[in-house]
Structures are given as C-alpha cells and as structure tokens.
Amino acid sequence: MTRVLVVEDDPQLVRALKINLHARKFEAEEAGTGADALRLAAARTPDAILLDLGLPDMDGVDVIKSVRRWSKVPILVLSARHTSEEKVRALDAGADDYVTKPFSMDELLARLRAATRREAAPTRADRPAVVTTEDFTVDLAAKKVRRGERTVRLTPTEWHLLEILVTHPGHLVSQRRLLLEVWGPTYSENTNYLRVYMAQLRRKLEPDPSRPRYLITEPGMGYRFEP
C-alpha cells in the first residue's frame, strides 16, 4: 500500500484528502506544520508527500529543501499561490509536480500515481542508454538522434536541452533549471532562448511541430518530455 504524508494546515482539506486517499487504497498520515512534516518524513519514510506551500510555521519551499538533503521521496505541491514564480521556486527546490488549489481530486490522485511510478522507475545510474519513441530514438551514449534511417543533426545546445528532457521522462523541468544547466547563471531569465531552441528541436523531431507530441510546453513553467 502506498503511504502518503499529507502536509496541510486546513483541517477541512485534510479531511477531504484523507477520505479520497483511503478510498483509492492509499494510506495517509497528516502533518499540520512544517516541523511535523520534517519529523514524520524522517520517522515514517512515506512513499510520497503532498505538501501545502503556505504552512503556519515555515515556508513550504524550505520543507522541500530540507527533505531533499536526504530523500528522493516524490513531493507533490498543493499551491494556493497563483504566480508561476512560486511554483518554479518549489520545482527548483526539488518538488516533483504541483497542483493549484482548487484542484480536482481525480487530477491530484492521477498526478500522485504518476509521481510514485516515476520514483519506482530506473535511476540515473542505470538509466537506459537509448530512449526510443515511435518517431525518433535518442542514443545518450553515442549522442546521436535518429528518425527512421536518418541521423538528425543537432547543435550542441539542442543536444544538451534534449538530453536533460529525455532523461526526465514525464517530468516537468523548469525553465530556470534548463537555462541554468544549458546556458549558465547569467542567462537564467532568458526564456526567449528556450522558446527558440525548443522550436528548432520540434522542427527536427516532432511529426507535427505545431502540435507537439513529445516536447510539451507547460506555459510559464517549463517543458516536459512525454515518451
């Protein structure tokens, strides 16, 4: 049974979450403060954490940073904050995904299942050397991309972006993280670079670049590779 730690200070929401989690065969424990969350995350090692960012005693982002020092447990953020900046902070601190309040219980549970599946997936050390989709293959060791019999030529920047995305399948990678890793700290605000290079990658890889199937934009947030 998947054990979920629910970190939320709104008792009504906690009750609704617990009822729905139990109905879907999740086991749920609750923490109403950041301090309780950190204590229970360590003592009970849950399989996933649902985390409200607005807690009475500390910033939820600091909870994420503390947990990430020692654990890779999937963290799904429940955010009442609508600015994408807040969500990006949470993702950069190590959250796996987020839902914005008010959210549908079905969507939340689907994202929770996806996050726990990813955790069970192979880690970086034993990641596959070749990522295969119906339309192209990415050979991570040889640094080569093929579409059918054809080799796709990528610039070093295009390759770097693609490599980060395909090694995090199904995972939202924030704009900031991509800019930091590919261009460096001086360029962390230059989201127009990302738009240009993602458009180039789509022209080279997507069957219909205007309606991406593999390289998905999360507006204002980042990008996701859907295998």
Ligand code: CA
């Ligand atoms: Ca709250």
